[in-house]
Amino acid sequence: MAKSFHLTVAKVGENLFEGEVISATLPGSEGMFQILAEHEAFVSQLKPGEVRIVDAAGGTYHFHIPQGGIAEVSSHQATVLL
């Protein structure tokens, strides 16, 4: 069983996603990247594109982010701000 971490995807005034996930694939300004548990602490700007999330139960989620955003990854949690 892969390790999970806590992910929040938030837009101003609205939480799009919150929960335990296995992985999240994000469109970074320097190219697509994937975050797994225990990723190094890191901040990246996101460009418009697709966000793909696999949650702890194995379900997958897709978001399209038309305006990009910013992603913050720290020890056991990650936050995506759109």
Place this chain on the structure above:
Amino acid sequence: MALKDIKTKIKATERTHKVTRAMEAVSAVKMRKTQQSALAGRPYARAALSILARLSGSSDVTRHPLASVRKIEKIALVILTSDKGLAGALNSGVIKAAVEAVAPYETAAVTVYAYGKKGEDFFARRGYRVARAFENKKDIVELRVMEELSEELSREFVSEAYDEVLVAYSNFKSTFEQAPTVRHLLPLTQADVEQLVKDIVPVKGKWSELKPIESPAAYTIEPGDADVLGYLVPRLVSVSLYHLLLEAKASEHSARMVAMKNASDKSKEVAHDLTRLFNKIRQAGITREVSEIVSGREALAT
């Protein structure tokens, strides 16, 4: 007072009671909605803050154009009030706080951005320049409007048309307590943002626990500090402004609900007193008539 007059008065008071009770119920629903939306944005603000707090380790934050501190000569005042009255001391409190905040400056040095008619009317009447005025009609606050406003303010701030941007609004603490508050929006300082995020949390209720923001000591930043800050700082300004507006809305509806509740209670009391008076006068009339009849009979008997 004639019996008929009292009856009319009782009816009128009861009608008022119905109106204020309906307004109370409407405000209660709106209050819940606005409180919820005020709190739904909390994760965003806190995450944005925590990123900013970490990045501010580098001196780039203070070098950002929106964070530059200058000698204050010209200021912009954003005043968030309601369009309508009947909300107790809410608007007068905010206006009073705003007047105190701009008191050290001359009228010509102050530019007013009014969101809500009450604030606009007040400052326009006193000869202040009102640059933009918005109606505060809708209950759903549009982020777009606030982004527009914050872009305009940021642009003017960077071009040094204003040296400081203040926001006067009513801070929502709980349903019964709203504090008129004046905050610095620009230049952006970390202390201001931290204070803002702290104040988002109401005094009581299920939202009142605040977990500390956990952040690691250092981040790898991609593509670079300057780019991330360039994106984050303007967003933070508009998010702050948006939050203040949500707070103002929650305060407005709470204050109105409480004011209407007081009015309902009072009208009930007045109706009760009037009914007492009505019964007393009616009984006095009956007693008088009875005694007249009795004394008339006595007179006939003798």
